[in-house]
Amino acid sequence: MRVCTIGTGYVGLVTGACLAHIGHDVICVDNNPEKVELMKSGHSPIYEPGLSEIMKSAMAANRLQFTTDLGAGIAHGEILFIAVGTPPLPNGSSDTQYVEAVAKGIGQHLNGEYKVIVNKSTVPIGSGDWVKMLVLDGVSERTKQPLLVGGGDSTHAPEQFTPQFDVVSNPEFLREGSAIYDTLNPDRIVLGSNNQQAIDLMLQLYAPIIDRKYAEDTSLPPVSVLATDLGSAEMIKYAANAFLATKISFINEIANICERVGADVTQVSKGIGLDSRIGNKFLNAGIGWGGSCFPKDLAALIHTGADYGYDARLLKAAVSVNQQQRTLVIQKLQTSLKILKGKTIGLLGLTFKPDTDDLRDAPALDIIHILIELGAKVKAYDPIISPQSSTNPYLANVNLVDSPQTLATDSDALVLMTEWSEFQEIDYPHLAGLMRSPIVVDCRNFLSPIKLSESGFNHIGIGC
Ligand SMILES: NC(=O)c1ccc[n+]([C@@H]2O[C@H](COP(=O)([O-])OP(=O)(O)OC[C@H]3O[C@@H](n4cnc5c(N)ncnc54)[C@H](O)[C@@H]3O)[C@@H](O)[C@H]2O)c1
Numbered sequence: 001m002r003v004c005t006i007g008t009g010y011v012g013l014v015t016g017a018c019l020a021h022i023g024h025d026v027i028c029v030d031n032n033p034e035k036v037e038l039m040k041s042g043h044s045p046i047y048e049p050g051l052s053e054i055m056k057s058a059m060a061a062n063r064l065q066f067t068t069d070l071g072a073g074i075a076h077g078e079i080l081f082i083a084v085g086t087p088p089l090p091n092g093s094s095d096t097q098y099v100e101a102v103a104k105g106i107g108q109h110l111n112g113e114y115k116v117i118v119n120k121s122t123v124p125i126g127s128g129d130w131v132k133m134l135v136l137d138g139v140s141e142r143t144k145q146p147l148l149v150g151g152g153d154s155t156h157a158p159e160q161f162t163p164q165f166d167v168v169s170n171p172e173f174l175r176e177g178s179a180i181y182d183t184l185n186p187d188r189i190v191l192g193s194n195n196q197q198a199i200d201l202m203l204q205l206y207a208p209i210i211d212r213k214y215a216e217d218t219s220l221p222p223v224s225v226l227a228t229d230l231g232s233a234e235m236i237k238y239a240a241n242a243f244l245a246t247k248i249s250f251i252n253e254i255a256n257i258c259e260r261v262g263a264d265v266t267q268v269s270k271g272i273g274l275d276s277r278i279g280n281k282f283l284n285a286g287i288g289w290g291g292s293c294f295p296k297d298l299a300a301l302i303h304t305g306a307d308y309g310y311d312a313r314l315l316k317a318a319v320s321v322n323q324q325q326r327t328l329v330i331q332k333l334q335t336s337l338k339i340l341k342g343k344t345i346g347l348l349g350l351t352f353k354p355d356t357d358d359l360r361d362a363p364a365l366d367i368i369h370i371l372i373e374l375g376a377k378v379k380a381y382d383p384i385i386s387p388q389s390s391t392n393p394y395l396a397n398v399n400l401v402d403s404p405q406t407l408a409t410d411s412d413a414l415v416l417m418t419e420w421s422e423f424q425e426i427d428y429p430h431l432a433g434l435m436r437s438p439i440v441v442d443c444r445n446f447l448s449p450i451k452l453s454e455s456g457f458n459h460i461g462i463g464c
């Protein structure tokens, strides 16, 4: 099928590349010309394991193209995905200006051909109908204007046609760092629409994934597909993220009580996770949740509740526990080192989780800010954020180094912020010898306390 994805970030590019990988003919549109040039040359603008490989093979098969030309993308696609960002506004609500621009742009370029407009961005409940309205606004803006053709040297009477399209909400559940796997092996596909023709086309689009043709385990039963109304599909996305974030805040709260009573949260997680009603996933205590989705999506859901006169107390508590969790590490450093002014703290990892280059709302950025306010010097090593490449303003006062050894040299403490697998392979006895004081605060309970203490480290975990 002919597909156009608009927005080539973590969602749009992965979706476009995966749909091309499973045999569709895809054009990806982005309004950032530098990004488009990079992708045209076969390079991914983001770090996502496996993405460059499938981009290259789909491009070689002529099934994946990139452009800044929205009109060309819309003319090409029978199915048009909106996958632009919906970042948070200061009041917590979702900034939908990019979705608005794209929806109007689609309207301005629609022809008489039937299109399915798919909302993959995470958008406030009710956005499906709003997108429909914006597309129609775009159509009427265009049909009011005389149409310039042939390089602008002639004008025509306004076009008249009946726009034919339906809007589907198809929320995305991929995780950064395993986005390709998640796209080809989803737990479920949610399709919100009130139109059967649109749902049928989406089922046709996703058939190879539903039938597990590209799955890691092709013998599994077909992927569950849930068809709902538009608003319920939009709410499923927020509710899933809110549940997962609340589950993490729950285990962090238990960790804090464990620490006081002398229990070990890693054992408690195992013990409760074995109950199939609870499940063992998303029960790792640590520095709390971050990233581009959980913080903004909880804020947006709380805001939506307030808009409709509901005070979402449980969700607010999950956010508050998370905020407090981020600063625990500072207290642990103060307990060990007393005064932080003039001390050098080395951060192992910066990204909000491993296997991604995404720094959006990474807990490390908050920790850097607090440490600098307290007068500490901050060094950091991250396998994907190179000293040369980082332009993030939050890192302006950080000494980014290129190895764990340089990080440890003359540091007063290390803080493991991100559980990159390579951090388990470090020669810790050697590192201990390079430090002023061999302390490691393990914010992910990722390193073996026994191994670290045998290496000469004072290992400080979370909730144990
Ligand atoms: N990142 C994730 O893991 C994830 C997972 C599920 C859902 N989501 C949701 O998907 C949406 C996209 O998230 P993301 O992380 O991929 O965003 P992103 O910021 O990485 O990418 C957005 C892209 O859209 C482009 N863009 C903006 N306006 C445009 C326009 N008018 N025309 C064409 N391109 C335009 C930007 O240049 C950018 O490349 C958000 O709503 C997010 O909440 C994200």
Ligand SMILES: O=c1ccn([C@@H]2O[C@H](COP(=O)(O)OP(=O)(O)O[C@H]3O[C@H](CO)[C@@H](O)[C@H](O)[C@H]3O)[C@@H](O)[C@H]2O)c(=O)[nH]1
Binding pocket: 122, 172, 173, 174, 175, 176, 177, 241, 244, 248, 281, 282, 283, 284, 285, 286, 287, 288, 289, 290, 291, 292, 293, 294, 352, 353
């Ligand atoms: O047991 C756990 C699991 C995760 N985290 C943290 O939670 C955050 C989010 O992690 P994860 O969910 O793995 O990454 P994301 O890429 O943000 O994915 C989430 O957000 C996406 C965007 O909406 C959704 O599509 C995914 O389904 C949802 O898992 C990260 O800071 C993790 O370190 C923990 O602290 N403990």
